Amino acid sequence: MSLEGIAILFIALLFLLFTIGFEIGFAMCLIGFIGFACIVDVRAALNLLTLDFYNVFINYGFTVIPLFVLMGQIAFHAGIAKDLFSVAYRFIGHVPGGLAMATVAGAAAFGSVTGSATATAATFASIAVPEMDRYGYSRELSSGTVAAAGVLGCLIPPSVPLIIYGIIAEQSIAQLFLATIIPGIFLAGAFIATISVWSKINPKQGPKGERFTWKQRLGALTSVIPVLGIFIVVMGGLMVGYFTPTEAGSVGAFAVLLVSLAKRDFKGFIKSVSESLYIACMILVLLAGGTVLSHFFAVTKIPFMAGNWLLGLPFSREWVMIIIMFIYLIGGSFIEDMAFLILITPIFVPIVTKLGYDLIWFGIMVQGITMIGIVIPPIAINVFVVSSVVKLPLSTVYKGAYPYMAVMGAWLIILLIFPQISLWLPNLLMK
Numbered sequence: 001m002s003l004e005g006i007a008i009l010f011i012a013l014l015f016l017l018f019t020i021g022f023e024i025g026f027a028m029c030l031i032g033f034i035g036f037a038c039i040v041d042v043r044a045a046l047n048l049l050t051l052d053f054y055n056v057f058i059n060y061g062f063t064v065i066p067l068f069v070l071m072g073q074i075a076f077h078a079g080i081a082k083d084l085f086s087v088a089y090r091f092i093g094h095v096p097g098g099l100a101m102a103t104v105a106g107a108a109a110f111g112s113v114t115g116s117a118t119a120t121a122a123t124f125a126s127i128a129v130p131e132m133d134r135y136g137y138s139r140e141l142s143s144g145t146v147a148a149a150g151v152l153g154c155l156i157p158p159s160v161p162l163i164i165y166g167i168i169a170e171q172s173i174a175q176l177f178l179a180t181i182i183p184g185i186f187l188a189g190a191f192i193a194t195i196s197v198w199s200k201i202n203p204k205q206g207p208k209g210e211r212f213t214w215k216q217r218l219g220a221l222t223s224v225i226p227v228l229g230i231f232i233v234v235m236g237g238l239m240v241g242y243f244t245p246t247e248a249g250s251v252g253a254f255a256v257l258l259v260s261l262a263k264r265d266f267k268g269f270i271k272s273v274s275e276s277l278y279i280a281c282m283i284l285v286l287l288a289g290g291t292v293l294s295h296f297f298a299v300t301k302i303p304f305m306a307g308n309w310l311l312g313l314p315f316s317r318e319w320v321m322i323i324i325m326f327i328y329l330i331g332g333s334f335i336e337d338m339a340f341l342i343l344i345t346p347i348f349v350p351i352v353t354k355l356g357y358d359l360i361w362f363g364i365m366v367q368g369i370t371m372i373g374i375v376i377p378p379i380a381i382n383v384f385v386v387s388s389v390v391k392l393p394l395s396t397v398y399k400g401a402y403p404y405m406a407v408m409g410a411w412l413i414i415l416l417i418f419p420q421i422s423l424w425l426p427n428l429l430m431k
Contacts, residue, residue: 003039007300010035014293024339025282028289035296048295056288060246061167066280067249068158071256072114073276077268078260081123083223084109089131090212090220097199097206099135100145101192103128107149108188109224111156112231113256117374121150121382125389138205141198143392144400147382148191151371151408156184157235158252161338161370163245164283165363168342169349172360173245174238175426179364183415183422190407198403230255239429283338290342303347310351317355321416324348325369332373337381341370357419364422368412375401375408 010031017027029049037045056062075081088102088109095101106128107120114120124146132142154161157177166173199206234252237243243251260269297303310320331340345366352362374382383397415421 003300007302025285025289028293032292032296039299052291053288064163064245064249065283067253068115069279070276071253072116073272074256074260075113076119077272078263081110082127085127087220087224090217093209094211096203096208097195099132099209100195100206103145104149104188104191108152108156111153113227114153115158115160117150117154118381118385120153121146121385122389125386129390135209136207139396140400141205143386143390143397147375147386147397147401148404150382151374152188155180155371162367165366168345169359175360176363178426179360179422182425187411194403194407226259286339286342294346306347307351328369337370337373361419361423372408
């Protein structure tokens with residue numbers, strides 16, 4: 001059998017393992033190992049397996065992952081999200097759809113210390129939806145808003161998927177973080193505008209909340225100061241080169257820990273450490289399995305063949321990029337988004353480079369696709385999380401999330417047409 005035939009056979013087997021529920025990291029490792037053994041020999045495959053796992057788990061650069069995961073988990077359990085929602089609610093809760101708008105604003109702020117879409121969605125599902133229920137919001141608007149706003153948790157820096165992309169593509173994590181700030185604010189604003197239009201079309205679905213005095217609003221701002229300070233210290237330290245990404249993660253985790261201890265949340269800290277260990281190990285196994293699989297791809301020349309095929313298409317580079325984005329979207333809809341990111345990005349990075357695109361910009365586009373994959377069927381993690389927390393049918397949450405999906409699609413097209421939206425800030429501050 002030719003190398004191409006072997007590659008196609010083992011890729012089919014890989015997707016079969018994904019379909020039957022085999023652990024994704026181990027599935028990539030198993031297929032990579034067996035495929036490499038078939039093409040080279042078993043002894044070389046055993047050496048490859050040992051070295052790849054060893055190199056991933058001792059790589060100092062990868063320590064940034066557990067640190068930012070720990071930072072996010074501590075923030076998740078420390079009640080920071082409730083404070084952020086309360087502040088946003090006091091300022092904009094009195095306008096039509098104001099509680100839903102406050103959910104978006106709070107989720108965007110919460111994303112600056114968590115980096116997790118599912119944690120953001122789960123947290124605001126338990127905080128914001130009951131409050132919106134109290135004021136008579138439609139379940140579609142309340143649940144759909146939370147599911148969509150949760151994606152801001154993985155878009156606003158720090159973002160764990162973006163860290164992984166930076167490691168794979170060998171790009172500056174600080175520049176990637178800076179590149180998401182303006183698109184993240186832009187998307188949050190687009191969500192708020194969507195809620196405003198929705199509430200004006202059907203006022204009964206998004207009624208006004210309570211109006212607070214300026215004294216009450218300004219008094220609530222004290223709870224935002226720690227989050228703002230952590231964001232400025234972490235991003236500022238990265239931007240000026242005072243911190244490496246790993247050091248920034250450790251400083252951020254320690255700062256969030258201090259906030260947690262100030263709230264006397266000792267049980268939450270213990271749970272945060274346990275969950276962070278689980279998540280970090282899962283990500284590292286994904287990276288190790290992806291590394292083994294990438295070596296199998298290398299000997300079968302899959303990246304070379306894929307590159308030649310895409311570059312040989314009779315289309316402009318913009319259409320080739322749309323095809324690449326479509327592959328990310330479809331693949332991420334059936335496979336866990338982070339796993340697909342690790343699986344496919346090493347193949348596409350050389351192609352994107354040859355097309356002449358900036359890899360920082362491409363990282364934001366990939367992050368945008370990953371973000372959309374979190375809320376579109378069939379594997380819409382945020383929709384599942386919100387449905388589970390607020391005990392609503394999936395169809396109800398999906399119905400509320402559809403307008404936001406359209407907004408995210410338009411947002412992605414705008415970034416494709418105007419790449420400087422994401423590149424302006426890193427070019428200004430770090431070049």
